[in-house]
Amino acid sequence: MNTGQQEILGALHNCIVTCNECFDACLSEHHVSSMAECIRLDRDCSEICSLLVQAISRNSSNIDVLARSCVEICERCADECSKHDHDHCKKCAEACNECAKVCRKLIA
Amino acid sequence: MNTGQQEILGALHNCIVTCNECFDACLSEHHVSSMAECIRLDRDCSEICSLLVQAISRNSSNIDVLARSCVEICERCADECSKHDHDHCKKCAEACNECAKVCRKLIA
Amino acid sequence: MNTGQQEILGALHNCIVTCNECFDACLSEHHVSSMAECIRLDRDCSEICSLLVQAISRNSSNIDVLARSCVEICERCADECSKHDHDHCKKCAEACNECAKVCRKLIA
Amino acid sequence: MNTGQQEILGALHNCIVTCNECFDACLSEHHVSSMAECIRLDRDCSEICSLLVQAISRNSSNIDVLARSCVEICERCADECSKHDHDHCKKCAEACNECAKVCRKLIA
Numbered sequence: 092m093n094t095g096q097q098e099i100l101g102a103l104h105n106c107i108v109t110c111n112e113c114f115d116a117c118l119s120e121h122h123v124s125s126m127a128e129c130i131r132l133d134r135d136c137s138e139i140c141s142l143l144v145q146a147i148s149r150n151s152s153n154i155d156v157l158a159r160s161c162v163e164i165c166e167r168c169a170d171e172c173s174k175h176d177h178d179h180c181k182k183c184a185e186a187c188n189e190c191a192k193v194c195r196k197l198i199a
Numbered sequence: 200m201n202t203g204q205q206e207i208l209g210a211l212h213n214c215i216v217t218c219n220e221c222f223d224a225c226l227s228e229h230h231v232s233s234m235a236e237c238i239r240l241d242r243d244c245s246e247i248c249s250l251l252v253q254a255i256s257r258n259s260s261n262i263d264v265l266a267r268s269c270v271e272i273c274e275r276c277a278d279e280c281s282k283h284d285h286d287h288c289k290k291c292a293e294a295c296n297e298c299a300k301v302c303r304k305l306i307a
Numbered sequence: 308m309n310t311g312q313q314e315i316l317g318a319l320h321n322c323i324v325t326c327n328e329c330f331d332a333c334l335s336e337h338h339v340s341s342m343a344e345c346i347r348l349d350r351d352c353s354e355i356c357s358l359l360v361q362a363i364s365r366n367s368s369n370i371d372v373l374a375r376s377c378v379e380i381c382e383r384c385a386d387e388c389s390k391h392d393h394d395h396c397k398k399c400a401e402a403c404n405e406c407a408k409v410c411r412k413l414i415a
Numbered sequence: 416m417n418t419g420q421q422e423i424l425g426a427l428h429n430c431i432v433t434c435n436e437c438f439d440a441c442l443s444e445h446h447v448s449s450m451a452e453c454i455r456l457d458r459d460c461s462e463i464c465s466l467l468v469q470a471i472s473r474n475s476s477n478i479d480v481l482a483r484s485c486v487e488i489c490e491r492c493a494d495e496c497s498k499h500d501h502d503h504c505k506k507c508a509e510a511c512n513e514c515a516k517v518c519r520k521l522i523a
Contacts, residue, residue, distance in 0.1 A: 092436070104428045104468075111472035112416070118346060123339035128260075130334060134350065135254065135261045137472075141465050142246055144428075148435035148461075152236075153243045153272050160268045164261050200328070212320045212360075219364035220308070226454060231447035238442060242458065245364075249357045252320075256327035256353075344476075351470065351477045358462055368452075369459045369488050376484045380477050 096147060099193045103140045106190035110137040113183035129171050136168040136187060158197035165191035204255060207301045211248045214298035218245040221291035237279050244276040244295060266305035273299035312363060315409045319356045322406035326353040329399035345387050345396060352384040352403060374413035381407035420471060423517050427464045430514035434461040437507035453495050460492040460511060482521035489515035
């Protein structure tokens with residue numbers, strides 16, 4: 092595994108953890124209703140990132156296909172999170188944007 | 200859940216099970232080496248199908264994004280499986296093609 | 308695949324879909340805060356059920372190990388859902404209980 | 416997230432990546448047949464580890480339940496990998512044993 096792949100796997104792992112922390116924190120906010128779309132996208136994002144970690148590390152022939160979905164979902168999640176003032180949302184938007192940026196390198 | 204979605208979920212479930220049965224059977228074949236790509240694609244395919252089942256049933260806003268990946272991976276798996284004469288490969292190619300066909304309806 | 312396994316895969320698939328429908332509906336309820344634990348357990352439950360579907364259909368040697376976790380998580384989800392009056396929660400409690408019942412057969 | 420959880424997430428991430436690298440390398444070995452059980456367990460192990468990463472990072476109430484399965488599957492994978500002389504198998508056995516060790520802390 093080369094340095095580029097290590098960087099991508101690190102960004103994906105960070106995105107998985109940060110999205111799940113945001114999912115957890117959103118469910119404990121006073122106004123959960125206003126966080127519903129964030130909760131949904133946090134789940135979507137952490138799951139496609141997990142799939143991509145696994146695909147990259149087993150040298151799948153579908154890395155590019157999954158990376159396209161992953162970049163798109165990370166960007167949608169970052170957009171939603173950046174609408175909210177909570178620290179966990181800001182941190183999540185940042186992790187998702189970083190993840191989208193590095194995963195774009197995987198797209199042929 | 201409407202009839203169209205039920206049909207899609209059924210095709211995805213069938214594809215997950217059939218790909219995993221093919222994965223299992225390929226690993227027991229005499230010439231496993233020649234089945235390596237099939238084993239890899241069976242795994243890829245069953246995992247993206249699982250993700251899509253979950254996304255559809257929770258009414259995710261990323262169904263179309265995941266469906267595009269799923270259709271592409273199902274088609275690649277069907278192409279590989281159709282190269283082999285084993286019954287489990289033929290059955291798998293059929294399930295993947297059927298799954299790709301119905302999931303194409305999800306793409307905007 | 309024998310009839311017993313088909314029944315188990317059917318119950319798992321139904322549980323995945325029903326938990327995700329409940330997850331989606333809970334996030335649209337007026338009082339989302341009171342549904343937070345339900346939302347969390349719906350996610351946990353649908354994900355372990357997905358893993359078990361894949362393990363059973365590829366004839367994994369860890370079916371019993373995963374089935375123990377699955378039964379426990381299904382029961383916890385059913386307990387939580389049965390505290391709520393929403394139709395989607397009642398339907399989910401029923402699907403989880405049924406799934407726990409059939410998956411108990413997998414435990415050695 | 417505290418230091419203990421960071422250590423556990425790091426061990427899980429390492430185990431996911433190492434199991435998938437072993438899965439990939441096993442499928443390229445000359446005698447794939449003798450690696451079949453290793454390939455199967457690599458997949459099982461990477462998938463339960465992924466589930467546990469997600470559960471820990473979203474503060475799930477089922478961390479202990481999933482950790483029990485994860486420890487058991489990591490140990491089975493380590494046992495199988497330690498039977499083989501390939502570097503990727505030795506590295507995988509090590510990562511699985513380390514992962515089992517730290518995840519045991521999560522079991523109540």
